[in-house]
Amino acid sequence: MPDYKAPLRDMRFLLDEVFDFPASYAAIGADDATPDMVGAILEEGAKFCEQVLAPLNRSGDEEECQFDNGVVTTPRGFKEAFAQYVEGGWMGLAADPAYGGQGLPHSLGLLISEMIGASNTSWGMYPGLTHGAMSAIHAHGSEEQKQIYLTRMTEGRWTGTMCLTEAHCGTDLGIIKTRAVPQADGSYAISGSKIFISAGEHDMSENIVHLVLAKLPDAPAGTRGISLFIVPKFLPGADGSVGDRNAVSCGSIEHKMGIKASATCVINFDSATGYLIGEANKGLNCMFTMMNHARLGTGMQGLCLGEASYQGAVKYAGERLQMRALTGPKAPDKPADPIIVHPDVRRMLLTMKAFNEGNRALAYFTAQLIDQAHAAASAEQRAEAEDLLALLTPICKAFMTETGLEATNLGMQVFGGHGFIREWGMEQLVRDCRIAPIYEGTNGIQALDLLGRKVLGSQGKLLRGFTRIVHKFCEAQAEHPQLKAQVAQLAGLNKQWGELTQKIGLAAMKNPDEVGAxxxxxxxYAGYVILAYFWLRMALVAQDKLAAGSDEAAFYQAKLATCDFYFKRLLPRTAAHLAAAEAGSDCLMSLPAEHFAL
Known part of the structure; x- marks a missing residue:
């Protein structure tokens, strides 16, 4: 398994030089998030991930979770690592101080999540799902629910899950069968079965708080009739301690291709006691708080695993000797040259590097928007951030996982035959990453959400909020002495993005299948254009630093070289996506379904 080193220099480049997080934190009143404090948090988080979590990554994959008569045991070291995580106060880093949290900006929590996911994706699922459950309870729970559940989840004593999927339905939540029957004491009896529940049962916390979608007896049909309930594994005692066991059980765990150390459970509710969150029949709105949190977290997994794979690949490429460079020996004292001298290996490494660093910029920009949506000074600023988040969330989830999977595949390819062997650890990264385009709403669903709901559904309003940002940037940098050709390229694609949207919208008015097609x-296409914008922002900073005579010239020159590669080798993919998007639905829908059979 490749050694993991947190990319702190690149993280600080984005935080301090590209996005000016110190000024952003000051604007939202996050006075405690000083540069020194942020630096200390990142350093300590890096140590925990490098020294505690990373060494458990391969062993966790080998051991997997064990299931015995409803009891799930996590791999050796996982429980102890979680206890250390809790002891370090990491669970409450960005949590509300009213419930025991430290109240630091949400973006800081996302930065720590990046390091956790890159060092041990499976382990990261346990606190990750808990943070998502906490966000839903905080946004929609009653004050009593917050005091009971958030306080203990912030402490790390209790963990959380999200229970949506059932065996007969995945994305189509309107047809769930789980039922909630009102009880005389104001609680509900929850009955049903949920599948694919990450962290649904384990041995790392004293209680597990399930957030469950269910339908009341008189609920309207479809998604308008879904309600959300808190269903704890153990009922809270009068003093908030762990009380009696609820009628919640784990029926089995799944045997999976990847993330094997994350318990993916079948959870059964047999008239279990549950408590309504928010309004009856408004549960999907409540759950979207958690789903959006999870979708951003899943997008981060593409970045995390791509980063881990790149670190392994670039080290191997610098050591593995194979053949001589086409332009003559580069290591004449050795029997062959390291493979990093070969153009095709460079192509793979630069593709990984360009995606990782571009996706990190997208993720950090999105993290900054989360802070602004929560705490910006004016309602107008908060609404603007919410609109941008609505547009970017499906792009983060889908584009970052598609390109993350490409990066992990390339990392394995750099190793050649050794990449296919388990002991090297590269194939695990591919297996772990493969679920990311699937869960938390498949990437096809994210694409429908983006185009159908966010872009066309808002009549282009949400899209214009971002394309205006790009347009203003391109106008301001149109005559940049080193970057003007790339700025012009981005400006053209940004304009083309609007034209493509209009063309699809007009076609969809005649045939709704055009949206799905x-x-x-x-x-x-959107993802590649967005990354081009962020690569130019990074390149602009790099040019300024070099012009000022920075003593880190190699770092900034690498940014410029990678930006050049992105524009010449990766951004042209937009042409193929444009042609396919404009091809229409006929070539997809004209073949009768029965003709697909052999």
Missing amino acids: ASMDYLM
Whole structure:
């Protein structure tokens, strides 16, 4: 398994030089998040991830979770690592101080999540799902629920889950069968079965708080009839301690391709006691708080695993000797040259590097928007941040996981035959990453959400909120002496993005299938254009630093070289996505379904 080193220099580049997080924190009143404090948090988080979590990554994959008569045991070291995480106060880093949290900006929590996911994705699922459950309870729970559940989840004594999927339905939540029957004491009897529940049962905390979608007896049909309930594994005692066991059980765990050390459970509710969150029949709105949190977290997994794979690949490429460079020996004292001298290996490494660093910029920009949506000074600023988040969330989830999977595949390819061997650890990163385009709403669903709901559904309003940012940037940098050609390229694509949207919208008015036919290529087109914008922002900073005579010239020159590679080798993929998105639905829908059979 490759050694993991947190990319702190690149993280600080984005925080301090590209996005000016110190000024952003000051603007939202996050006075405790000083540069020194942020630096200390990142350093300590890096140590925990490098020294505690990373060494458990391969062993966790080998051991997997064990299931015995409803009891799930996590791999050796996982429980102890979680206890250390809790002891360090990491669970409450960005949590509300009213419930025991430290109240630091949400973006800081996301930065720590990046390091956790890159060092041990499976382990990171346990606190990750808990943070998502906490966000839903904080946004929609009653004060009593917050005092009981958030306080203990912030402490790390209790963990959380999200229970949506059932065996007969995945994305189509309107047809769930789990039922909630009102009880005389104001609680509800929850009956049903949920599948694919990450961290649904384990041995790392004293209680597990399930957030469960269910339908009341008189609920309207479809998604309008879904309610959300808190269903704890153990009922809270009068003093908030762990009380009697609830009628919640784990029926089995799944045997999976990847993330094997994360318990993916079948959870059964047999008239279990549950408590309504928010309004009856408004549960999907409540759950979207958690789902959006999870979708951003899943997008981060693409970045995390791509980063881990790159670190392994670039080290191997510098050591593995194979053949001589086409332009003559580069290591004449050795029997062959390291493979990093070969153009095709460079192509793979630069593709990984360009995606990782571009996706990190997208993720950090999105993290900054989360802070602004929660705490910006004016309602107008908060609404603007919410609109941008609505547009970018499906792109983060889908584009970052598609390109993250490509990066992990390339990392394995750099190793050649050794990449296919388990002991090297590269194939695990591919297996772990493969679920990311699938869960928390498949990437096809994210594409439909982006094009159908966010872009066309807002009549282009949400899209214009971002394309205006790009347009203003391109106008300001149109005559930049080193970057003007790339700025012009981005400006053209940004304009083309609007034209493509209009063309699909007009076609969809005649045939709604046009949205589904174009959506995935539309999302990927959007992702490539967005990363081009962030690469130019990074390149602009790098040019300024070099012009000022920075003593880190190599770091900034690498940014410029990677930006150049991105524009010349990766951004041209937009042409193929454009052509496919404009091709229409006929070539997809004209073949009768029965003709697909052999």
